[in-house]
Amino acid sequence: MSEISLNNVCKSFGGVQVIDGISLDIESGELVVFLGPSGSGKSTLLRMIAGLETIDEGELTIGGKRSEHLAPGQRDVAMVFQNYALYPHMSVRENMAFGLKNIRMPKDEIERRVNDAARILEMDALLDRRPAQLSGGQRQRVAIGRAIVKEPAAFLFDEPLSNLDAALRVRTRVELAELHQRMQSTMIYVTHDQTEAMTLADRIIILNDCQIEQIGTPMDVYLYPNSRFVAGFVGSPGMNFLQAELSGTAGKQQAKLGDGSQIELSVDLGPGAYELGIRPEAVRVSATPAATTGTATVVERLGERTLVHLRLEDGTELIAQDGGHSEVKPGDLVHLTFDTSQLHLFDDKGRAHHAK
Amino acid sequence: MTPTTIKRINWVGGIFTVFTVICAILWAFPIYWGIISSIKPEDEVIRPYIELWPETLTFEHYWFALTETQIGTWYINSIVTAVGVTVLTVSTSLFAGYAISQLRFPGRTALWWLILASFMVPTQVLIVNHFVLMADLKMLNSWAGIILPQLIHPVIIIVYKQFFDQVPKDFREAAAMDNASEWDILFKIYIPMNWGVTTALSIVIFIWAWNAFLWPFLAVTKTEMMTITVGITQVFDAFGVYYARQLSAAVLAGFPVALAYLLFQRRVTQAITLSAGIKG
Numbered sequence: 010m011s012e013i014s015l016n017n018v019c020k021s022f023g024g025v026q027v028i029d030g031i032s033l034d035i036e037s038g039e040l041v042v043f044l045g046p047s048g049s050g051k052s053t054l055l056r057m058i059a060g061l062e063t064i065d066e067g068e069l070t071i072g073g074k075r076s077e078h079l080a081p082g083q084r085d086v087a088m089v090f091q092n093y094a095l096y097p098h099m100s101v102r103e104n105m106a107f108g109l110k111n112i113r114m115p116k117d118e119i120e121r122r123v124n125d126a127a128r129i130l131e132m133d134a135l136l137d138r139r140p141a142q143l144s145g146g147q148r149q150r151v152a153i154g155r156a157i158v159k160e161p162a163a164f165l166f167d168e169p170l171s172n173l174d175a176a177l178r179v180r181t182r183v184e185l186a187e188l189h190q191r192m193q194s195t196m197i198y199v200t201h202d203q204t205e206a207m208t209l210a211d212r213i214i215i216l217n218d219c220q221i222e223q224i225g226t227p228m229d230v231y232l233y234p235n236s237r238f239v240a241g242f243v244g245s246p247g248m249n250f251l252q253a254e255l256s257g258t259a260g261k262q263q264a265k266l267g268d269g270s271q272i273e274l275s276v277d278l279g280p281g282a283y284e285l286g287i288r289p290e291a292v293r294v295s296a297t298p299a300a301t302t303g304t305a306t307v308v309e310r311l312g313e314r315t316l317v318h319l320r321l322e323d324g325t326e327l328i329a330q331d332g333g334h335s336e337v338k339p340g341d342l343v344h345l346t347f348d349t350s351q352l353h354l355f356d357d358k359g360r361a362h363h364a365k
Numbered sequence: 366m367t368p369t370t371i372k373r374i375n376w377v378g379g380i381f382t383v384f385t386v387i388c389a390i391l392w393a394f395p396i397y398w399g400i401i402s403s404i405k406p407e408d409e410v411i412r413p414y415i416e417l418w419p420e421t422l423t424f425e426h427y428w429f430a431l432t433e434t435q436i437g438t439w440y441i442n443s444i445v446t447a448v449g450v451t452v453l454t455v456s457t458s459l460f461a462g463y464a465i466s467q468l469r470f471p472g473r474t475a476l477w478w479l480i481l482a483s484f485m486v487p488t489q490v491l492i493v494n495h496f497v498l499m500a501d502l503k504m505l506n507s508w509a510g511i512i513l514p515q516l517i518h519p520v521i522i523i524v525y526k527q528f529f530d531q532v533p534k535d536f537r538e539a540a541a542m543d544n545a546s547e548w549d550i551l552f553k554i555y556i557p558m559n560w561g562v563t564t565a566l567s568i569v570i571f572i573w574a575w576n577a578f579l580w581p582f583l584a585v586t587k588t589e590m591m592t593i594t595v596g597i598t599q600v601f602d603a604f605g606v607y608y609a610r611q612l613s614a615a616v617l618a619g620f621p622v623a624l625a626y627l628l629f630q631r632r633v634t635q636a637i638t639l640s641a642g643i644k645g
C-alpha cells in the first residue's frame with residue numbers, strides 16, 4: 010500500500026504557477042529522495058506534503074487519509090529542518106517532548122518515547138542540555154529525535170546534512186541509512202547532492218524546473234537516465250557529452266565524433282546529429298591503438314582509480330578513467346576505447362536513447 | 366606596530382577617558398548635590414556659596430519626610446500605578462506586536478501605519494483630552510485614572526514587532542508541525558525566546574511610570590491618592606518650603622528606582638546579550 014500519494018497537485022505563489030500537476034506514490038517503508046538543482050521545487054513539494062505550504066489543487070493522501078486540508082500537525086508526518094529549528098530556550102528533552110505535550114499525551118508515554126529515541130540515537134547524556142551546548146552533529150540528532158518521538162507515518166527531511174562539515178556529513182549519512190534500515194519507516198529526503206541521493210535512496214525522484222524528470226532506483230537513474238538533464242545531473246564526475254553524427258542502419262550503426270573517429274553501436278534511432286553521452290568509467294585508456302586518441306591535460310589520482318582529463322584532436326574535452334596505478338602523465342598522447350554498451354544518445358529535445 | 370603608533374593610540378584613549386570622566390561628573394554632580402544637601406541643616410543649604418561637604422550632618426529632614434508626611438501612602442500609590450502601567454503596557458504591546466508581526470488579517474498594514482503614526486504624537490499633546498476624558502469617567506483621584514492614560518506607548522509595540530520579525534520562520538513552522546496553537550507559539554516560543562526584551566522593556570517602563578510627574582500631578586488632587594513624585598510637592602508646612610526637606614523626599618522617591626536598576630542592571634545586560642545570542 011502506498012503511504013503517501015500525490016495526485017495532480019498544483020501550487021502557485023502570487024499568481025506564478027510553480028508546481029503544475031505532480032502525481033507521485035510513495036510506498037510504505039520506502040526512502041525516497043527528491044533530487045534536483047536549486048530552485049527545482051524540491052522544498053516546495055516537501056512542504057506541501059508537510060502542510061507548511063497549501064495545496065492549491067489536487068489530492069494528498071497520507072496513510073490512507075485525505076490530508077490536503079489538514080493542519081501540519083495533524084498529517085501524521087514529522088519534519089527535520091535544514092537549520093534544525095531546535096527551540097533554543099528548551100532542553101533537548103523539552104524539545105522532543107514539546108510536540109507530544111501539545112497533543113496532551115500522558116506524561117509516562119512521553120517519557121518512554123523520549124528515552125527510547127535518546128537510546129536509538131545514542132544521546133542519553135545530552136537530554137538535559139540546551140541546543141546551544143551541542144555540536145552541529147548533536148543538534149542534528151536532536152532534530153531527528155524530535156521527529157522520531159512522534160512515531161509518524163512518514164519522516165520528511167529538507168537537506169538535513171547541508172549544515173555539517175564534509176566528514177560528519179558522510180558519517181551522518183550512513184547513520185541515517187542505518188536508522189532507516191532499523192525503523193523501516195517511510196522517509197522523504199530532499200537534497201541537491203547526488204551522492205547523498207545515490208547512497209540513501211530506495212528510489213530517486215529527479216526534479217527539474219518543478220517537473221518530475223525521472224523516477225527510479227539509484228542504479229536505474231544512473232545507468233538509464235531519461236534525459237540529457239538527468240544524465241548530466243547524476244554521477245560524479247559527470248557524464249561526458251560529445252557531438253556525434255549517427256549513420257548506418259539499425260543494428261549496425263556508426264557514430265562519428267568531432268575528431269573524425271568512428272564508434273560502432275546499436276541504437277533505435279535514425280541517422281542524424283545527436284549528442285553522445287558516456288560516463289568516464291566507460292572511457293578507458295588503452296595500451297594499443299583504439300577508437301581514438303587524446304592528449305592528457307590533467308591527471309587526478311583518487312587512489313583506487315585515476316581520472317584522466319583529455320583533449321581530443323578537435324579540442325573536445327573528455328574525462329577517462331584508468332586504474333589506480335595509471336602511468337599516464339599530463340601531456341601524454343593516449344589511446345581510448347569506448348564501452349559501446351554504455352553509450353547514450355540525446356536528441357534535440359534532450360530525450361535519451363540507450364545503446365544496446 | 367611602532368612605538369609611535371602605540372603612543373598615538375594611548376593619546377586618543379587618554380583624551381576619550383578624560384572626556385567621559387568630565388561627562389560623568391557633569392551628570393552625577395546634581396545627584397551628589399541633592400543628596401548632600403538633604404543631610405545639611407536648612408541654614409547651611411541656603412548659604413549662597415558652594416560647600417561640597419556638610420558642616421554638620423543631620424538626618425532630621427528624612428525623619429520629617431518619613432514621619433510628618435504621607436510618604437508611605439505615596440509609595441504604595443507609586444508602586445501600584447507603576448506596576449500596573451508596566452504589566453498592562455507590556456502585555457498589551459506583546460499581543461499587538463505579535464499580531465502585527467506574525468498574523469495575517471485584513472487591516473494589518475493600516476493598523477501598523479496607525480501605530481507608527483501615533484508614535485510621532487507626543488503624549489503631552491493629548492493631556493488635556495485625557496484630563497477631560499478621565500473627569501467624565503469619574504476616574505480622577507483614582508489608581509485607574511493615573512494608570513490608563515500612561516498605557517499609550519506605541520514604541521513598545523514597535524520594539525516587540527521588530528523582535529518577533531527577527532525570529533526565524535523555521536521556529537514557527539517547527540511549532541506548527543508540533544501541533545502548537547497560536548497561543549502556544551506566542552507563550553512557549555516567541556516570548557521565552559525574547560525574554561531579554563521583555564525584561565528590559567519592563568524595567569524601562571517601570572522607571573518611566575515611577576518617574577511620571579505631569580499626568581499624575583493633573584489627575585490627582587487628593588493628598589492620599591498622590592504618587593511619590595507628586596507627593597514631594599506637598600512637603601511643606603505653615604512656614605513654607607524647606608529645600609532640604611524636599612530634597613530628602615526626592616532622594617527617598619528616587620531610591621527604589623535606583624535600587625531596582627542596580628539590582629537588575631546585570632540581568633538587563635545579560636538578558637539582552639542572551640536574546641542577541643538566540644539570533645546568532
Ligand SMILES: Nc1ncnc2c1ncn2[C@@H]1O[C@H](COP(=O)(O)OP(=O)(O)OP(=O)(O)O)[C@@H](O)[C@H]1O
Nearest residue numbers: 022027045046047048049050051052053054201219
Ligand atoms: N514563498 C515563495 N514565494 C514565491 N516563490 C517561491 C516561494 N517559495 C519557493 N518559490 C519558488 O518556487 C520554486 C521552487 O523553490 P524551492 O524552494 O522548492 O526550490 P528547491 O528545489 O528547494 O531549491 P533549493 O535547493 O535552493 O532549496 C523556485 O522558483 C522559487 O523561486
Ligand SMILES: [Mg+2]
Nearest residue numbers: 051052053167
Ligand atoms: Mg530547498
